[in-house]
Ligand SMILES: Nc1nc2c(ncn2[C@@H]2O[C@H](COP(=O)(O)OP(=O)(O)OP(=O)(O)O)[C@@H](O)[C@H]2O)c(=O)[nH]1
């Protein structure tokens with residue numbers, strides 16, 4: 184049925200594409216059904232250009248009754264724009280994947296968010312064995328215990344910068360079974376996964392748990408009786424099966440356990456009670472441990488190579504000597520190993536830096552980073568050159584260091600996933616200082632404002648930036664210069680750009696713009712426009728800052744430093760101001776951390792005192808009972 188549905192869907196897709204005025208044509212020989220089934224393939228193929236989205240002439244549009252669907256109809260769950268490309272802005276569901284596609288299309292291998300299933304290994308089974316030797320026909324039991332299953336461990340690593348190497352599922356190996364002659368099994372090896380500093384690990388519900396509400400039928404299956412009935416098992420068989428989940432029995436033992444001669448004690452029942460009690464304790468301990476979902480923050484205070492166990496391996500089973508008593512001299516059973524812990528986790532990498540560079544595409548962020556640090560990011564005169572965050576270290580003469588993060592350019596509407604979206608803003612989230620990089624020579628918006636071009640939208644701006652080649656941009660710039668006479672004297676493009684940045688940051692995380700900040704007015708070497716722009720920008724920016732931050736802001740005026748990153752002019756001034764702000768921030772943070780630690784210690788002290796009192800009371804009660 185599933186197959187039939189897919190074929191139907193494929194036909195629908197095929198007809199839709201045929202009847203659509205902007206039909207797709209495939210430049211290879213995959214069947215349409217195959218293409219439809221593999222939506223991710225379509226995406227990738229389109230990104231790499233193996234699918235032509237060329238416009239077919241409208242006379243191919245001969246199937247008019249099938250053409251009643253809107254041009255933005257959803258194909259494989261995506262809204263399409265008029266050009267047949269996925270419209271990433273259309274619906275929230277597509278957003279995350281949309282960004283992923285865009286980045287993958289440009290050969291990105293930096294990963295800052297992933298989901299992983301971790302499972303500890305199962306314990307090895309205990310062994311049922313007896314000593315046998317010449318002249319010793321009935322030796323003592325000598326089955327070894329099983330080894331503990333391996334655990335999954337996350338290790339904080341200074342050398343990792345991406346979550347690229349974190350797998351989707353990680354299962355540690357199981358413990359080795361015990362053997363005869365009291366040979367205990369080896370424990371499974373722990374699985375160590377390295378995660379970069381800055382990773383936040385959160386436990387999430389398993390997919391099965393999420394679906395639990397629709398599982399009336401599954402509940403039936405959970406019912407053991409029903410399960411066995413469906414398997415057509417007899418009662419004894421079902422019992423045996425159940426028992427074999429927990430017990431390793433000596434061959435041909437099953438029947439003799441149920442039919443004991445009169446007067447004989449069933450030691451197996453006794454052993455079962457012991458194990459059940461132990462199981463109960465283990466379950467209770469596990470439940471107590473997993474009461475709160477796991478949240479780990481591998482931050483800058485974490486030491487390199489510190490380890491966190493995220494999925495514990497199951498304990499090994501007991502060999503038959505474990506059940507040896509003065510009465511029961513030949514226990515013919517051993518237990519199986521316990522199951523390992525399983526967890527679903529999400530890993531989110533928030534790069535740790537002292538300062539984060541925020542700016543529109545092409546503002547010169549990467550050029551600035553190159554000018555101040557030892558980093559060599561890609562620099563080019565087109566937007567979205569930088570696709571991954573890039574960290575550079577600014578070295579001062581007294582070996583003080585400041586880490587600066589360069590992130591992809593933000594544009595208006597990034598919170599609606601325009602451009603590269605704004606998911607990468609998680610990388611400035613942890614920066615202590617925000618450094619806005621503004622192109623002080625920018626004049627693009629001037630013409631629009633003056634002539635009152637009404638059809639301008641954030642989307643059209645994106646398209647402009649994305650599709651227009653460099654030549655177009657230059658032409659535009661020329662026109663702007665020609666029209667400079669008509670410029671409104673109170674309009675400042677750099678100021679508008681800065682407001683876009685502030686709005687986008689606020690849309691991403693309210694309150695983010697309240698961080699200590701400074702502005703770099705880059706490209707100050709373009710002397711035709713920069714000085715005039717700078718003057719106006721300084722005035723408007725200050726007013727805006729006071730407006731946004733309230734009256735107190737005038738005291739902490741935002742610093743605006745004109746620089747030329749390309750020609751390395753006025754760089755020292757920026758780095759010294761940056762250092763001042765970072766130092767103040769670090770000192771404040773240190774005080775806060777210290778007071779938090781003290782508070783925690785006090786709380787722990789109180790708790791310890793409470794526990795001690797309780798212990799004393801219990802002891803007292805016990806003693807008075809005895810008397
Ligand atoms: N004249 C001049 N040009 C500059 C200056 N700084 C950067 N540029 C130019 O601006 C263009 C863009 O520079 P990038 O550093 O790649 O800009 P970006 O902000 O990193 O851009 P994205 O990575 O796309 O967000 C390049 O052609 C640089 O040469 C400057 O101070 N003066």
Ligand SMILES: [Mg+2]
Pocket residue numbers: 548549550560561562568569589
């Ligand atoms: Mg860049």
